Amino acid sequence: MQLTDEQKQKVAAWLAEMTASGRVRNPNALSLATADASGRPAVRMVLLKQLVPAGYLVFYTNYGSRKAGELDRTGRAAAMLYWEDLGKQVRFEGRVVRSPLAESDAYFATRPLRSQLNAWASRQSEPLADVADLERRAAEKAREAQSGALGRPSSWGGYRLWFEALELWAEGADRFHERLRYTRELTPADAFGFRAGPWSWQRLQP
DSSP: OOOOHHHHHHHHHHHHHHHHHOOSSOTTEEEEEEEOTTOOEEEEEEEOOEEETTTEEEEEEETTSHHHHHHHHHOEEEEEEEETTTTEEEEEEEEEEEOOHHHHHHHHTTSOHHHHHHHHHOOTTSOOSOHHHHHHHHHHHHHHHTTSOOOOOTTEEEEEEEEEEEEEEEOOGGGOOEEEEEEOOEEEEETTEEEEOOOEEEEEOO
16 A cells, blocks of 8 residues: 555655755654663654655664664654654654665665765764774774775664554644644565555544
């Protein structure tokens, strides 16, 4: 089941509008919320790299990070895009799986060299006693890379957040905001995706 025309048009249009405006450094900045095994939540910013019509978004991270550990354990996350200048936000809730290796490889190859080196050098979320250690590891990897392309480390890659719920919020005068919430059922299809039931929707009070 694809995103409805209304959903696709609104989310894509809002993101495109903020990107074209140049007013925000990272219009694709996505707040990503996870929880540990005890239900304790954590939130951080990642960059939305792809919004797929089948009904999921893609972001990338270190598989050894705290967020990755929580995503792998629970298989769930919530996220939000918010553009203050537009008075718009999009909320996502759903199931999370790792991206196919080929997809992560292809994206990694497009990253700037320094970003690639950081992915190799950083043991994300682990304590760092001396910043020089991070720079040393990056320099060592840079020397290795002089003989050819720098491949993706196995500890880094993508995640797909498949939407079970999607809410479109638009700011209104005097707090009469517009809120449209869409929900659907997901059934596992393979290691990377789900079969989706039809969307249902309702208008929520502000």
